[in-house]
Amino acid sequence: MAFNPQIGTDGKLKHLLTIEGLPMAVLLHVLDTAKSFMSVTAQEVKKVPLLRGKAIFNLFFEPSTRTRTTFEIAAKRLSADVVNLNIATSSQTKGETLLDTVANLTAMHADMFIVRHSQSGAAHLIARHVGPGIHVINAGDGRHAHPTQALLDMFTIRHYKGGFNRLRVAIVGDILHSRVARSEIHALTTLGVPEVRVIGPRTLLPRQVEKLGVQVYHDMTAGLEDVDVIIMLRLQQERMSGALLPSAGEFFKSYGLTPEKLARARADAIVMHPGPMNRGIEIDSAVADGRQSVILPQVTFGIAVRMAVMSILAGN
């Protein structure tokens, strides 16, 4: 097997960098543990003492509200001390390298780094250079991976659908620029979803995407036929160079999720979106706010899933 820096020599998960290559048992351990963390919100004191005395650094080199905040809440519910670094105003802009930044934070006794970076592989780079006992979680690197988003989406699917092995799941929109889509495809296939479809225009699908074990559709109406789960993706205009799209209006006409297109899916299908949503570009407000939407529960589940990942890593 190829070198996997996530797994230590004792076979335990040390870092969470990508879903690719993780066995089903590891994914299920996270999902089961997250389910147990859901009950912490029922407590008067919404905290458990697992990570008391641990210092967790949120290193966000790219803007994020939801992911950074839910990581912060998750860490605080585990009783850890959280430091948020606003990188845009930090020494990186003064020319310090990524590894020097991390070395300095390690000297401040960091126990865990949550890393978001526009460069694919940034979290891997950090994980390869930190000392033993320090854990790294990838909170999104370029177009590569966003493993905790994929895990919280799997948690959401399991919550509403009870399992994975009889589902048809469609991922719709800008697959090309989406680290979420890549992580999700790996998670869905590892967990035994028999049919994963990707739906999008040729210009927004990665070349040879079918090699990941998915069925490709360019026609959304056909692609949504009888699906149980619809995962909409954000159109990432900030990552696009050149003319991949005619216009946002054209995109909505073909690939925006409207009530009419949603009607092609199963009547009990759920609609998901990792956020932030572009209403009127990839999703109609009537769907985003409709009864099949589970977009806000996804955010809530994200806290429990991140608590699970952090507490599993810190204990290994």
Added chain:
Amino acid sequence: MIPPDAERLLAALAEQIRRDLKPGTAMVGIYTGGVWLAQRLHQMFGLATPMGTIDVAFYRDDYRKTGLRTGVKPSDIPFPVEDADIVLVDDVLYTGRTIRAAMNEIFDYGRPRSIRLAALVDRGGRQLPICPQYVGAQVQVEGDELIELQRDQSGRLALAVTRRGA
């Protein structure tokens, strides 16, 4: 050693608890064996307060040594803990560390008026100042022996003794 009959011990335990029951008494079982026992006792007494369950995994003091195990169950305390009289139920009382963890967890839900501890068997070996109010039996178990509660398909409870590492 030959373990005592769990069903007989449960009946003895129930008699002790019954004397102290009040109308609002709540019951919380600790996974896994304590939950089985609490279910039986809760039904036997016909308690009005719904039963609670606790998995102490998130409150254990050996997390730094052993990490988080798989199969953690969600804790569920479906009654207001504030001012409640709680009977906490476990199968085997040993070092007292599980009870310490369970009490810390209960206090994160509120401030109970009282917590009383019921254990099916007490094998001694306490490492913390924890003392049960209700005990089915005191048992002598060698240090390298493990005594645990088992439940068969019909719901019948039995104690089993195994040697560690055997």
